[in-house]
Amino acid sequence: MDINDDPTGSTSRLTIAQARTEWDVQTAFLDSCSYGPPPRRGWEALQRSLDQWRVGSVPWPRWAESVDTSRELFGRLVGVPAGQMATGAAVSQLLAPIAAALPDGAEVLIPNIEFTSGVYPFAVHADRGMRVRTAPLDTLAEAVDASTALVSFSAAQSATGEVADLPAITRAARKVGALTVLDGTQTAGWLPLDAANVDFLAVAAYKWLCAPRGTAFLTMPSQLAAADDDQPHRAEFFDRLKPLAAGWFAAGGAASYGMPMHLADGARAFDISPAWHSWVGTAPALELLLDVGVDRIHAHDLALANRFRTGLGLAESNSAIVSIDLGIVDRSWPGAVDRLDAAGVRYSQAGGNMRFGFHLFNDVADVDTALNAVTDAVVL
Numbered sequence: 001m002d003i004n005d006d007p008t009g010s011t012s013r014l015t016i017a018q019a020r021t022e023w024d025v026q027t028a029f030l031d032s033c034s035y036g037p038p039p040r041r042g043w044e045a046l047q048r049s050l051d052q053w054r055v056g057s058v059p060w061p062r063w064a065e066s067v068d069t070s071r072e073l074f075g076r077l078v079g080v081p082a083g084q085m086a087t088g089a090a091v092s093q094l095l096a097p098i099a100a101a102l103p104d105g106a107e108v109l110i111p112n113i114e115f116t117s118g119v120y121p122f123a124v125h126a127d128r129g130m131r132v133r134t135a136p137l138d139t140l141a142e143a144v145d146a147s148t149a150l151v152s153f154s155a156a157q158s159a160t161g162e163v164a165d166l167p168a169i170t171r172a173a174r175k176v177g178a179l180t181v182l183d184g185t186q187t188a189g190w191l192p193l194d195a196a197n198v199d200f201l202a203v204a205a206y207k208w209l210c211a212p213r214g215t216a217f218l219t220m221p222s223q224l225a226a227a228d229d230d231q232p233h234r235a236e237f238f239d240r241l242k243p244l245a246a247g248w249f250a251a252g253g254a255a256s257y258g259m260p261m262h263l264a265d266g267a268r269a270f271d272i273s274p275a276w277h278s279w280v281g282t283a284p285a286l287e288l289l290l291d292v293g294v295d296r297i298h299a300h301d302l303a304l305a306n307r308f309r310t311g312l313g314l315a316e317s318n319s320a321i322v323s324i325d326l327g328i329v330d331r332s333w334p335g336a337v338d339r340l341d342a343a344g345v346r347y348s349q350a351g352g353n354m355r356f357g358f359h360l361f362n363d364v365a366d367v368d369t370a371l372n373a374v375t376d377a378v379v380l
């Protein structure tokens with residue numbers, strides 16, 4: 001295979017080294033789990049649009065065009081046509097109509113450490129008997145049973161970085177006709193994802209996709225109202241699935257008034273009015289990630305994460321996120337937190353863990369800065 005071929009479908013035009021020159025991120029920013037600094041092309045597009053807004057020099061559709069550009073680019077990233085994708089502002093908001101379409105008394109299964117944005121949209125329906133059952137991530141597939149209406153889980157856990165066994169979980173869900181909702185927020189951009197493997201894939205773009213806060217995607221099945229005689233409960237669900245926040249943008253993007261209602265077709269009807277400038281900053285970041293290719297970013301990010309893990313005496317793993325229990329850090333490397341702060345290492349603490357994320361703008365020097373700070377190595 002030519003080095004410039006990318007198995008994700010795009011033709012790689014940028015090496016990791018070339019792509020890295022687009023970031024001004026400071027040394028040892030290892031916090032992509034919280035937010036992703038923008039590539040220069042995203043930052044500059046955003047600044048231009050803010051300037052245009054300040055002086056009123058362009059009509060708003062110029063900014064809104066970035067929604068469809070981003071939709072198309074994200075579709076290429078996860079292998080679905082743009083027409084199967086809704087855009088919004090946050091994962092929790094995009095999941096709300098899915099939860100509302102489940103019948104009274106439905107059971108939703110989640111990993112017991114699932115990030116709340118994939119939990120609360122379902123848990124708020126407790127008053128109509130909806131039950132959120134939890135199970136450990138590594139036995140989630142086994143926990144799926146005939147009572148499971150929907151499984152909601154992250155491709156990589158926010159608190160621990162653990163990568164879900166997607167084939168096992170989706171196979172178990174399919175067997176009982178349960179819907180699947182995958183949260184790719186901690187993975188899209190570094191882990192190859194195929195949206196066709198699940199019913200719904202939700203991703204907030206402000207972390208590993210290096211977009212401004214306020215843009216998110218939801219992929220949907222191609223046939224939203226498909227009748228399936230074998231699984232009538234699924235057909236009923238899709239019949240009940242409604243764009244609950246439909247406004248003027250759900251009609252296709254042009255302002256309209258009064259009745260009759262003209263909703264856009266399919267997933268597009270689930271769009272909410274876009275945060276214009278955030279979308280302007282999102283499209284160039286997606287374009288860059290596609291230009292590099294997720295497979296390459298995956299290899300780069302894992303190599304850095306595993307260098308860090310090995311340096312700490314931990315076994316290698318399949319995640320770009322390295323998460324270590326704070327208690328273990330305190331016992332093994334007393335003073336590590338203070339040393340990380342003093343060295344200017346940006347990381348985060350989540351669920352009682354110290355969490356480091358390694359992305360395409362990071363390099364070996366970032367890893368070693370963090371390693372030396374944690375272990376108190378003397379750097380000669």
Ligand SMILES: Cc1ncc(COP(=O)(O)O)c(C=O)c1O
Pocket residue numbers: 033034089090091092093115117118154157158183185186204216
């Ligand atoms: C797995 C996961 N999903 C979603 C989000 C963000 O959720 P929302 O877009 O609802 O704010 C986060 C943020 O940390 C996350 O880690």
